[in-house]
Each structure stands twice: as structure tokens, then as C-alpha cells.
Amino acid sequence: MIKMILTQIWNKRRSNAWLFVELLMVFCLLWYIVDYFFVLEYNKNIPESRSIDHTWQLTLNELPDTDPQYMAAQSDSAVKEANFDRILNRIRSYKGVMSIALIECGSPGAGDYWGFGLRNSSDTTKEFGGMAIRFDPRTDFFKTFHYTYPDGKAVEVKDFDWSDPKAIVIGWKAERELFGKQSAVGKQLEAKAWNGHPAEYYSVKGVVGDFKRFDYCRYENGLYMVNHVKDGVIAVRSSDNLSDTRFLQDFKAAMVKELRIGNYYLVGIKSYKEIAAETNTTFGMDNAYMVRTAMMLFFLVNIMLCVMGTFWYRIRVRREEIGLRMAMGSSRVGIRNLLFKEGVLLLTLVVLPAMFIEFQFVHAGMIDTLGKADKDMITYLPDRTALRFLITNAITWLILTVAIILAIMVPADKAAKMAPADAMHYE
Amino acid sequence: MYRIYFKQAWNLIRQEKLFSLIYILGTGLSVAMVMVLSIIFYVRIANVYPETNRSRTLVVKSAQMKAKIEGEGSSSSALSEKLINTCITPVKGIEALALILDYDVESNLVQPVGTNEQLPITSKFVNTGFWKVYNFRFLEGNPFTEADFQSGIPTAVISESLAKRLFGSVRGVVGKYVSKDFRQYRVCGVVKDASAVTDISYAQMWIPYTANKMYADKTDQNATWNEDGTLGHYKAFILVASSADMAKIKATVEANVIRYSKTLKKFNLTLMGQPDYWWQSTFRLWSNEGPDFKKLSIQYGLIFLILLMVPAVSLSGMTDSRMERRLAEMGVRRAFGAPMGRLMNQIFAENFLFTLLGGIFGLLLSYLIILLCSSWIMSIGQGFVGLLPDGESTVFTPSMLMNWQVFFIALVICFVLNMLSAMIPAWRAAHRPIVDSINV
Numbered sequence: 001m002i003k004m005i006l007t008q009i010w011n012k013r014r015s016n017a018w019l020f021v022e023l024l025m026v027f028c029l030l031w032y033i034v035d036y037f038f039v040l041e042y043n044k045n046i047p048e049s050r051s052i053d054h055t056w057q058l059t060l061n062e063l064p065d066t067d068p069q070y071m072a073a074q075s076d077s078a079v080k081e082a083n084f085d086r087i088l089n090r091i092r093s094y095k096g097v098m099s100i101a102l103i104e105c106g107s108p109g110a111g112d113y114w115g116f117g118l119r120n121s122s123d124t125t126k127e128f129g130g131m132a133i134r135f136d137p138r139t140d141f142f143k144t145f146h147y148t149y150p151d152g153k154a155v156e157v158k159d160f161d162w163s164d165p166k167a168i169v170i171g172w173k174a175e176r177e178l179f180g181k182q183s184a185v186g187k188q189l190e191a192k193a194w195n196g197h198p199a200e201y202y203s204v205k206g207v208v209g210d211f212k213r214f215d216y217c218r219y220e221n222g223l224y225m226v227n228h229v230k231d232g233v234i235a236v237r238s239s240d241n242l243s244d245t246r247f248l249q250d251f252k253a254a255m256v257k258e259l260r261i262g263n264y265y266l267v268g269i270k271s272y273k274e275i276a277a278e279t280n281t282t283f284g285m286d287n288a289y290m291v292r293t294a295m296m297l298f299f300l301v302n303i304m305l306c307v308m309g310t311f312w313y314r315i316r317v318r319r320e321e322i323g324l325r326m327a328m329g330s331s332r333v334g335i336r337n338l339l340f341k342e343g344v345l346l347l348t349l350v351v352l353p354a355m356f357i358e359f360q361f362v363h364a365g366m367i368d369t370l371g372k373a374d375k376d377m378i379t380y381l382p383d384r385t386a387l388r389f390l391i392t393n394a395i396t397w398l399i400l401t402v403a404i405i406l407a408i409m410v411p412a413d414k415a416a417k418m419a420p421a422d423a424m425h426y427e
Numbered sequence: 428m429y430r431i432y433f434k435q436a437w438n439l440i441r442q443e444k445l446f447s448l449i450y451i452l453g454t455g456l457s458v459a460m461v462m463v464l465s466i467i468f469y470v471r472i473a474n475v476y477p478e479t480n481r482s483r484t485l486v487v488k489s490a491q492m493k494a495k496i497e498g499e500g501s502s503s504s505a506l507s508e509k510l511i512n513t514c515i516t517p518v519k520g521i522e523a524l525a526l527i528l529d530y531d532v533e534s535n536l537v538q539p540v541g542t543n544e545q546l547p548i549t550s551k552f553v554n555t556g557f558w559k560v561y562n563f564r565f566l567e568g569n570p571f572t573e574a575d576f577q578s579g580i581p582t583a584v585i586s587e588s589l590a591k592r593l594f595g596s597v598r599g600v601v602g603k604y605v606s607k608d609f610r611q612y613r614v615c616g617v618v619k620d621a622s623a624v625t626d627i628s629y630a631q632m633w634i635p636y637t638a639n640k641m642y643a644d645k646t647d648q649n650a651t652w653n654e655d656g657t658l659g660h661y662k663a664f665i666l667v668a669s670s671a672d673m674a675k676i677k678a679t680v681e682a683n684v685i686r687y688s689k690t691l692k693k694f695n696l697t698l699m700g701q702p703d704y705w706w707q708s709t710f711r712l713w714s715n716e717g718p719d720f721k722k723l724s725i726q727y728g729l730i731f732l733i734l735l736m737v738p739a740v741s742l743s744g745m746t747d748s749r750m751e752r753r754l755a756e757m758g759v760r761r762a763f764g765a766p767m768g769r770l771m772n773q774i775f776a777e778n779f780l781f782t783l784l785g786g787i788f789g790l791l792l793s794y795l796i797i798l799l800c801s802s803w804i805m806s807i808g809q810g811f812v813g814l815l816p817d818g819e820s821t822v823f824t825p826s827m828l829m830n831w832q833v834f835f836i837a838l839v840i841c842f843v844l845n846m847l848s849a850m851i852p853a854w855r856a857a858h859r860p861i862v863d864s865i866n867v
Binding site for chain 1 (some may be wrong): 446449450452453456536543581610640736738743744748749751800803807809811812813814
């Protein structure tokens with residue numbers, strides 16, 4: 001059967017040449033996009049040891065001295081601090097609030113990044129950079145964002161001894177990079193001396209699970225430190241039993257007045273999910289996603305139109321053959337399947353030359369891996385180039401097969417419904 | 428002659444409806460994709476309200492200070508007033524100079540009277556020259572005066588839509604106060620809304636930058652990395668009196684910067700190829716490096732080529748199939764003495780009708796795509812994407828989409844696509860031996 005279809009493809013090489021070139025172009029271009037989405041979706045599915053579900057960021061501000069309600073006496077630093085503490089307590093005691101965190105830097109989902117370089121004090125060849133997250137230990141950053149240990153148990157701020165001002169908690173990936181299979185707890189990390197600043201030494205108090213800076217990235221090296229924060233970002237976790245809409249509505253209604261203390265006022269409240277989504281937009285990720293999706297659709301529609309148009313003409317030219325087949329006992333389903341097989345076989349013939357062209361892309365280093373760190377300790381599937389190459393090509397073939405079958409359906413249906421007498425009439 | 432060709436093509440369309448539909452859809456899709464990109468570039472580059480002087484505007488967005496000693500680093504950011512006043516303001520031939528503060532220290536929230544609501548808006552801190560470089564239409568009042576600007580008086584020009592949101596009308600608004608970040612600004616003028624696609628000048632509220640609390644705080648002007656207070660927070664938009672002087676003024680500013688740089692002890696100052704012509708400035712996304720136009724040309728050239736070639740091959744295949752069916756007709760025409768050139772012309776002309784119909788469909792489709800994706804489509808090819816606050820949206824006006832330049836681009840695309848999709852099939856059909864053709 002296949003041999004017969006191949007002979008027919010060869011005999012119709014003039015019109016098939018166009019289809020072949022189109023399929024080859026579209027296969028390569030589509031593969032490029034499929035590869036991007038494959039890595040993107042793979043990264044999105046890497047599990048995290050924290051969660052931003054039911055978490056909110058509050059923004060506070062101070063009245064300017066030009067405002068009629070401004071109180072000069074409330075601007076004294078001690079008074080301001082006391083006012084800020086009152087605000088924290090009011091938020092903490094609001095019904096439905098499970099935990100709060102006062103963050104100096106490193107809010108989840110936000111675009112800011114405070115990079116921090118450290119090395120193993122006892123083996124200075126092992127160094128790495130990570131994202132510094134600094135919060136006030138009177139609040140619980142870990143509980144607010146539902147952090148877990150690598151074994152899955154919940155983390156709380158009180159699990160660690162923060163009495164040492166140079167205490168640090170690190171992520172599991174950072175531990176692997178610096179200490180291999182050994183435990184990092186109790187070990188010392190060194191921030192190198194720079195530009196006249198002496199070296200600083202941090203004592204590791206614990207190791208928590210890893211997080212991703214953005215959902216399309218791989219694990220980030222997390223470095224958790226504490227500080228007495230005077231007016232940072234306030235993060236809130238609401239109860240899992242409360243709907244987000246309800247919490248937001250009630251909280252805003254009640255707290256606009258409650259948090260109007262001294263010169264402070266509540267500017268707004270936003271979910272961390274919304275912040276993460278906005279960061280994706282501002283960093284151009286949504287844009288990249290939409291443009292690639294549009295291009296993918298464009299290629300698919302083009303190939304479908306090309307296949308539909310070519311097969312429509314082909315069926316008109318091959319009426320005699322179809323009539324003969326029917327007269328010889330071929331069923332309507334058989335006729336339809338013959339055309340489907342012809343299309344899929346033509347696509348399959350394209351795969352090898354397409355893979356050769358794609359290999360040139362890979363060879364030229366044009367296939368970047370999304371969110372890859374300079375040195376990843378963990379081997380992710382997209383790093384196994386050969387396997388990834390095969391998987392993405394298989395996905396591309398599958399997508400195009402579906403598109404081709406859909407495109408052939410209309411002309412194939414027309415051919416299958418042809419009355420044998422009509423068809424034979426041409427013969 | 429062409430009338431007959433078109434008549435024949437029209438009959439072909441009527442005879443082969445499904446095929447014609449597929450062909451027109453394929454053409455339309457390609458034209459739509461290319462037109463979306465073309466319209467994006469057109470709106471970014473052409474003279475569009477209120478940025479109607481783009482063709483006479485030179486742009487300086489940033490400067491870079493590089494340490495003279497290797498390895499001591501570099502800094503880059505927008506420009507200081509001092510640098511602008513030394514290198515740009517004195518240049519002859521400048522009609523107006525707009526300065527826009529490129530640093531957001533305020534939260535951009537407006538407090539409508541009588542509510543607890545905080546209304547997020549887009550605001551810009553600008554100088555008086557801004558109102559000369561950008562042609563906003565004042566519905567009421569005037570721009571803030573030079574005296575207001577010099578004294579840092581909290582005055583503001585607001586947009587028509589903000590006036591309606593805050594006061595319910597655009598009339599009688601001048602003299603009223605708007606509270607932004609709990610600071611009162613007296614409204615001095617109301618302007619017709621601009622679209623967010625003209626993002627350089629777009630805002631809902633324009634305030635003298637001297638009234639910004641940032642203006643008094645010049646701590647970074649004395650920082651060690653910023654010798655002589657060279658770097659700052661202002662972008663400069665230079666309106667040149669005569670477009671013939673653009674190159675001369677660009678060269679003069681560059682020479683002034685070289686002279687300024689020589690006065691610095693530790694750093695070399697560069698504008699990295701600026702002042703830019705407006706179109707060049709739309710590709711300048713980062714403060715520390717200029718656009719690589721060679722790379723950009725290759726990138727966009729490749730994108731346009733893909734958008735045209737993928738459908739062109741598909742359309743060629745279809746045209747070739749159609750010609751296969753008409754071989755006998757071609758054979759007879761040639762047997763009666765029709766020259767090959769005339770046959771090819773006929774095929775091109777017939778095909779052009781298909782392409783033209785596809786082009787019209789594609790142009791309409793591109794409008795639809797732009798309107799449906801208006802919230803993000805202008806950010807294609809940009810680095811960081813600015814977000815508009817709730818209540819503001821990107822609007823494309825009919826004049827941006829329907830003008831002779833856009834129609835002309837669409838027509839050129841149709842010609843190119845027709846050429847690409849009909850050239851090989853036409854050549855093959857016309858050059859087939861007569862005996863072969865008649866023998867079909």
C-alpha cells in the first residue's frame with residue numbers, strides 16, 4: 001500500500017514539489033516554536049516549595065506635608081515606627097489573615113532582583129550567586145508563602161535561630177552547589193571583600209525547598225536573611241477557606257479607615273498572582289507567548305490551505321482513478337483513507353530533511369533554553385539536547401498530521417461521495 | 428486587454444468557488460500579518476496626533492559615562508539639565524526643546540473629591556517646550572506658563588477623559604484642583620485625549636517637572652559615579668525648525684558632547700550615536716547601548732520574508748495546479764501565435780485579481796487583529812512593556828489605520844505576493860512545449 005502511494009506521490013511530483021517545499025518550511029518553522037513552548041511548559045511544571053495562592057501585597061504611603069491632613073508630629077521617626085507597628089498588628093488581627101510578612105527585598109513575582117554572591121568559606125572554589133530575600137523576623141515570610149522543606153514539611157520563621165545578625169537560610173539547590181551532598185546547616189558562607197568593604201561571614205541556619213523567580217524559569221538560589229524593616233512591603237496570606245474576591249472586598253472596605261494611622265494611608269491591595277502576571281507582561285513574556293502563538297496559527301492555517309487547495313485540484317484531476325477504485329470494490333472509507341495516507345506520508349517524507357535543517361539551528365546555538373542558570377546542578381530534560389530534539393520533532397509531526405488530516409477532510413469527503421458512475425463517466 | 432483578463436479571472440472565481448476561497452483566504456492571511464507589522468511601524472514612526480512633528484524631531488534618551496581607567500566601570504541613564512543646557516539648548520536652528528522626566532517617584536494616584544477612591548492614572552512631568560514639540564489640541568485653557576514652570580507651581584494640564592472622570596465635564600475645569608498623591612494641582616488646561624500608542628507624550632496629567640519632589644533632591648547629581656552632575660533624569664526631544672537642518676543640528680550636538688567630555692577628568696561621555704532621528708529612537712530600548720541596525724534589518728527582513736514566503740509557496744502550488752488544468756487552453760493560444768510574454772502577462776493579471784481580493788480581505792483582517800489585540804500589540808519588538816493603569820486603554824484612531832500610506836503599503840505587498848506566487852507557475856505554463864500542452 002505504502003509503495004503504491006509512494007509511486008503516486010512520485011508520479012505527481014510536479015504538484016507535490018510545492019507541497020513538499022511548503023511542508024519543509026512550515027515543519028522547520030513550527031518546530032522552532034514548538035521547541036520554545038516545550039521548554040516553557042516544562043519549566044512551568046517544575047514544582048515549587050512555596051505558593052503565592054491567597055497572598056496579597058499591601059501598599060502604604062505617607063501624606064505629603066502639603067496635604068491638609070498631614071500631621072508634623074507624626075513624622076518623628078519613633079512615632080512613625082510605632083504607627084507602623086500598630087498597622088502591622090491591625091492587619092495581623094484582621095479576621096481571615098493567617099500570616100503576614102514584612103519584606104525589605106525579594107517579594108515573590110515582582111521584577112526586582114537583589115543579587116548576592118557567596119562562597120563556601122572552607123572551599124572557596126565553590127561560589128555562586130543567588131537572590132537575596134530580606135524580611136523582618138517579627139513576621140513570618142515562610143509561613144505567608146507556604147514554604148516547605150525539601151522533605152515537604154511546612155517551614156516557619158521560628159524554626160531558625162535569628163539571634164545571630166549574620167544568620168542565613170539557603171535553598172536546597174544552593175546547598176547542593178556549595179556543599180555537594182553534605183548538609184549546609186552550621187557551615188559558614190563568605191561574601192567576598194569588594195571595593196574597600198571587608199569580607200562578611202554568614203552562618204547557615206537551615207535549608208528550605210527551592211522556588212522559581214518566575215513561573216517560566218528554573219529554580220533560583222534563594223538566600224534568606226532578616227533585618228529590622230521599618231517600612232517595607234507588607235505581604236498577607238488569607239485563609240484558604242475564604243474566596244479571594246470576598247477577602248479583597250471585605251479587607252479593603254474595613255482597612256482603609258483602620259490603617260489610616262498617623263500620616264500613613266492604605267494605597268491599595270493586590271494579589272501576588274496579579275503581580276506575577278503583570279511582571280510577565282512587563283518583562284515581555286506575554287508578548288513572546290502571543291507572538292509565537294500567532295505565528296504558529298499562521299503557519300498551520302497556511303499549511304492547511306495549501307493541502308486543501310492542492311488536494312481539491314488533485315481529486316478533480318484523479319476522478320477517473322477514484323471511479324475505477326470504486327468500481328473495483330473500494331469503499332468510500334477506503335478512498336478517504338487513501339487520501340489521508342497520501343498526505344501523512346508526504347509529511348513523513350519531509351521529516352528527515354527538516355531535521356537536518358533544524359540541526360543547523362541547534363548547531364548554530366540558536367536554541368536558547370528559557371530560564372537556564374549559568375551552572376545548573378540539576379539536569380532538566382530540555383538539557384538533553386538529543387532527546388529534546390526528538391521529542392519536539394515528534395510533537396511537530398503530530399501537530400502537522402492533525403492539521404493535514406483536517407485539511408484533507410473536505411476534499412476527501414467530496415471524493416468519497418462521488419458516484420462511481422459519474423466518476424467512471426470521465427474514464 | 429487587461430479587462431478581458433480580469434473578466435476571465437472573475438469567471439474562474441465563479442466556476443471554482445472553493446478553490447478561489449482558499450486562495451483568497453491564504454493571500455488575505457499573509458497580507459494581514461504583514462500589514463499588522465507595517466501598521467505597528469507606521470504608528471510608531473509617522474506623524475500622528477499629538478506627535479505630529481516626529482519627522483522634524485531629534486531624540487536623546489540617554490548618555491553613558493565610561494571610566495577613563497579600564498575596569499573602573501561605566502554608568503548610563505537619562506540626561507541632566509546641566510548637560511542638556513550645555514550641549515543642546517544653545518544649538519542654533521532648534522525651534523523647541525521638550526524635556527520629559529524619566530523617573531517615577533510618585534505613585535500616580537488621583538483622589539477624586541468626595542470619595543475614598545484612589546484612581547490610578549498616567550502622569551508625566553515635562554517642561555514648557557513640551558507643548559511646542561507636541562501639538563495637543565486644547566479644549567479649554569492653556570499650557571502652564573514659563574513663570575509657573577520656573578517657580579515649580581503645582582499646576583497641571585489634564586486630558587479630556589480625566590476631566591470627565593473627575594468633574595463630569597471638560598468645561599469650567601480650568602482653575603479647579605486635582606489631588607494627586609494627596610498634593611493639590613491647579614488645572615490650567617484640558618487637552619483632547621491622545622492614544623497610548625503615542626507613548627512618548629501620552630498621559631492623563633502633565634505637570635511641570637520643577638513641581639516634582641524629585642527636582643529639589645539632587646543627591647545623585649553629586650555622586651562619585653556622576654562626575655560634574657552629567658547624568659540625570661531627563662529625555663530630550665529636539666524640534667528642528669527646518670528639516671533640512673536635521674543632520675547639521677545632530678552633528679553640532681555631537682560636537683558639543685565631545686567638547687563637554689573633554690572637560691571631565693575621570694570619565695568619557697558619549698551619547699552612543701544620538702541624537703537619533705525619530706524612527707531610530709523607536710529602536711533604542713536600553714540606556715547603555717544603541718540599536719544594532721544591521722541585526723535589526725536582518726531580523727525584521729527575515730520575519731517579513733517568512734510572512735510572505737510561507738503563503739507564497741502555498742499559493743504557487745495552487746496556481747500551478749490551476750495552470751495544469753488550463754494547459755490545453757495555453758497550448759491552443761500558443762499554437763495560434765500568442766507570444767510567451769503575453770501569456771505570462773495574462774497569468775499575472777488574472778492572479779492579481781485573486782491577490783487583490785485577498786489583499787482587501789487581509790487589510791480588513793489586519794484592522795480586526797489590531798483592534799482585538801490593541802492592549803499588547805504595540806509592544807511587539809519592545810524590551811520592557813509599560814502597563815497602563817485600570818481605566819485607560821490603547822486606542823487606534825481611524826486616521827492611524829486608514830490613510831494613503833497604509834493603503835499604499837498594502838498594495839505593494841499585494842504586488843510582491845502576486846509576483847512571488849505567480850512567477851514560477853506562469854513561467855512554467857508559458858514555456859511548456861505546445862505539443863505537450865495540446866496533448867493534455
